[in-house]
Amino acid sequence: MSLKLALLVLAAVICTVYATGSSSSGLSYLAIKRCYVKRVSYGSHDSKSSYIKYRQYVTYKCNPGYQIKGSAKVQCRLFGRLSVPSCVKIPGCSRPSNSHFPVGMQYSPSKPRYNTYEKVWLSCVDGYSLKVRSSSDESIRCLPSGKFENVRAYCVRVSCLFPRAPDNGNVKGKAPFVPKVKVWFSCNAGFVLDGKKDLVCQNNGQWNDDFPTCRPVPKCRSLGDLENGSFDLDKNKYDVGDEVTYECDAGYELEGESVLTCLKTEKFDHDKPECVEILCATIPIDNGSFDPDQDSVVVGQDVTYECDEGFVLDGEKTLVCQADGQFDEEAPECVPIQCEFPGEIDNGSTDSENDLYDIGQTVTYSCDKGFDLDGEATLTCQNDGEFTPDKPECNPIVCPRPVEPKYGRIKGKRTTYRPNNKIWFFCDAGFELEGKKDLTCLSTGEWNFEFPTCVPSGCPHPTAPSNGYIKGTKPSYKAGDKIWFKCNAGFSLVGKKDFTCLKNNIWNGKFPICKEIPSGCKAPPSVKFASYWPRRSSYSAGASVTYKCYRNYILIGSDDITCGKGGSWAPGSQKCVRTNSCSGRCYKYVKGARCDCDAGCKRRGTCCRDFYSICH
Structure with missing residues (x-):
């Protein structure tokens, strides 16, 4: 069968499958529209079932050490075709085992896998040294076979040179002299060690410092005599540690250290002191x-x-x-030069009580209540250390003897009256006291009030209330007299209006007051062809109403009027006129009117019919 004929047969089968869901060749619709998901060696896929539908995708991945060959993400095609990839081993080497290396050797870098021909570098642990024939032996490579090259280098244990005893000295220590082993040096008598007394073998096969030497014990030369002084140890040469003590003659003192010590440096620890005159x-x-x-x-x-x-x-x-x-x-x-405190005074005090005072400083005296100062209040300290003038005195203060009032008497009489002493005044029957009843003698020597008098008794003079007056007033009031209280216009009386003077010279009640009567307005004026809102029988001051004209009428004047404190409405002069008439609105523009009556209506052509007859 030719290729062209095969394609025609395949197209016919596909059309039959789409039209009927089956084919004469036995291919089902499902066989054409789904794919079987195959497993791969050394890998896996992300599909949860064994089949996927036509045009769906499945993704494959490989195990560690393997890589995808082909496309990782594949799509289901017609007739169950699915291009499944494969997992092939990745070229390279795995991490080499410890047995691959001699004792004491290590390598870097260390990782799970290495690429073909990748190198690792060789080294030795502490205490060992790497030995190679050439620089190429310092590393090994990963071969195409998946294994590393054989190691040609080796590690040998490090040791330090045998320590040599210094001339005129000794060394102690135990071989072998490997890293961390210590040796000790010492010198014979008459010699001192120059260098470290103990050395340690290091990992690099070297001692941590140079070998010390032994040199003769040093001596210090004499510093000579001390002028105007002496010292206790006189030698030409001094051993290390010798001390020389210096002291000076009478009238002189040592400048510098008194004791000097000979050091290993063959010098004293301080310069020679000097004796200087005190x-x-x-x-x-x-x-x-x-x-x-x-x-x-x-x-x-x-x-x-x-x-x-x-x-x-x-x-x-x-x-x-x-x-x-x-x-x-x-x-x-x-x-x-200072002055001593001049002292206190009886029945008085001072502004300060210092023990001493400088020249020109002052002390001021004052007397207690009830006493008066006799002399100068302020004293001044003079150059001779004395205060001037003389200290003052405080004498008792007395008030003048009180005079009994006519028709009266005094209680609390005494021979003399001192501050804070009190007296009381009383009147005979039918009389009453005019003035203060009790008086006190003040510290100034005066009584705190004028002496009172006794006058015929009666009720006190009444006082008219604010915004009111009294009817029946008299110069004086006796028992049985009456008075009446009244208020001015706009005010009302709060309390009793008539009162009677009683026998005990008091009024028979509490006087009233006048309170302002609250202001308001009655109903607002009516406007023809209009109504207003809100409608009430009365309105308080400050309340407002709004006018509204009937249909086909407009308001001339203010829409709102307000109740004033005087009981009148303002502003007034509201009027409702028909919207097609100029009555009451000549030369006025009214918003919302059907026709106009202002001067510009002729130009606009909006004048009312009666504009020329009423407004001309």
Whole structure:
């Protein structure tokens, strides 16, 4: 059968399958529309079933050490065709085993797999050294066979050179001298070790330092005599560790270290000290001077101090320089001349109570309540150390003797009246006290109020309330007299309106007050052809209503009016006119009107019919 004929037969089968779901050749519709998912050696796929539908995909992957040959993601085609890939072994080597290497050898890098011809580098662990014939032996390669080359290098154990004892000395240690083994060095008598006394063999086969040597014990030369002093050990040469102690003659002191020690460096640990003459540094003082006027004096010399005018010396006047470079006494001070506190006074106090006061400072005295100062209140400290003038005294304060009122008497009388003493005034029957009943004597020597008087008794004069008045007023009121309270227009009385003076000279109740009557408005004025809202019988001050004209009418004036405090509405003059008439609106533009009556209506052609008859 030719290729062309085979293709025609295949097309006919496909058409039959699509049309009927079956074919005469026995191929089912499912056989054409699904694929069997095959497994691959050394790999797996992501399909959850053994079959996938036409045009679906399945993805294959390989196990470690293997790689996909072909497409990893394949699609199901007609007639169950699925191009399954294969897994082939990846060329290269796996990690070499320890048995591949001699003792003490290691390699790098270390990883699970290596590519063909990839190298690993050889080295030895601590304590071993790598030995090779040539530089190429320092590494091995992964061969195409999947195995590494044979190792041609080897590791040998490291050791250090046998330690040599220094001249005039010894060395201790135990062979073999491999890494971490230690040796010790020492010198014979008369010699000292120059270098480290112990050495350690290192991993590189070298000792950690140079071998030490033994050299003769050093000595120090004499530093010579000490001028104006002496020392305790006199030699031409001093052994290491020898100490020389220096001291100075009387009148001199040591400058430097008193004890010097001979060191291994053949030198003393400090320079030779010196003996210098002892001096006492003079000490200046404020507000004074000293003699002799110089920076220092020698031992045994004295210095004399004196103070400036207005100051006095506190301390020794003359100081003597001692052998320790200090004066025999502390330097004195020049302190201001001061006055002693002049003392307290009886029945009084001061503004300060210091023990001493400088010249010009003051002390001020004051007396306790009920006492008066006799003398100057302020005293001043003078140059002679005394206060002037003399200290004052505090004498008792008394108030004048009170006079009994006519028709009355006084309670609390005494011979003299001191501050805080009280007296009480009383009137005879039919009289009452006019003024303060009880008076107190003040610290100023005066009574706190004028003396009262006794006047005929009666009810107190009433006071008219604010925004009101009283009817029946008199100059005075006796028992049985009456009064009446009234309020001004716009105010109402709160309380009782009529009162009677009683026999005990009091009114028979509490006086009333006048309270403002709240303001408001009655119903607003009616406008022809209009209604208003809200509608009430009365309105409080500040309330507003809104006018609205009937249909085919417009409002001339304000839509809203407000109730004022005086009970009147404002603004007024509202009027409703027909929208097709100029009545009441000549030369006025009204928004929403059917025709206009303003000056521009002729130009616009919107004038009302009666515009010319009413507005011209």
